[in-house]
Amino acid sequence: MPDYNEETLAELLRTLPAPPEAWVRAAQEIPLARRGLDDIVERARADLAFREALVADLERALQDAGYDADPALADAVRERLSF
């Protein structure tokens, strides 16, 4: 067991700084990305009608477009598109 004096603890706490938040978020979204998050966001930015459908009824628009509209994916789409 190391001697966890104040100086050692301070040094070890400093040893693991946080990575940029965007990196962590991207890694956390890997399961969503595999379910089509990036495609949905890209299409919503390029296709006004699809975006409007998402704004009107997100879950239904996702289902109509052939995506699995699970709540986590829907929440991530809302966050990425800011609505």
Added chain:
Amino acid sequence: MHVAESDAHLVARCRQGDDDAWRELVERFSRYVYAIAVQAYRLPPSDAEDVFQEVFARAYENLHKLRDDNAIRPWLAQLTRRLCLDTIRTSSRVQPEESVEPEGADDAIAKLDEALVVHEALATLPDNCREILDRFFARDESYRHIGDALDLPAGTIASRISRCLVKLRSELEGRKPAAAESGG
């Protein structure tokens, strides 16, 4: 006081497709993977970001291949090391058989393992202690900044940090060595 979920349990939930568990797993090991890339292998930020994302992408894809769920930490460390070395080889255009392992990488990773144990203990402290220690030491925020963010008089920050370090030390010393080694 938080009771930290074991690495093995967290990995098992990830394997069942639990998105919340995956987010927690990334949160738990993100600093570790990042530190291996930038401290042990001294990768520049753009390469470190590529390695960071690739580590978690491969971990997600290959989690079912992990034979011992408690071994997630060394497994991620090995994956990160391998990807760092590939990146260094590619950028320096050396022959595959040439060693590109930076001097002191093993020692640096051993220190990161120790630091991760301290961070795991930190995660079990009450919110106020966890936040103040993380902001001061890991995020390098000033007393004033911490005081503003947590609505505390700046003059009390030093004593609070000191008290929280005592709690952290107590938490670490109360752990059995086997518990401190869990996760790898």
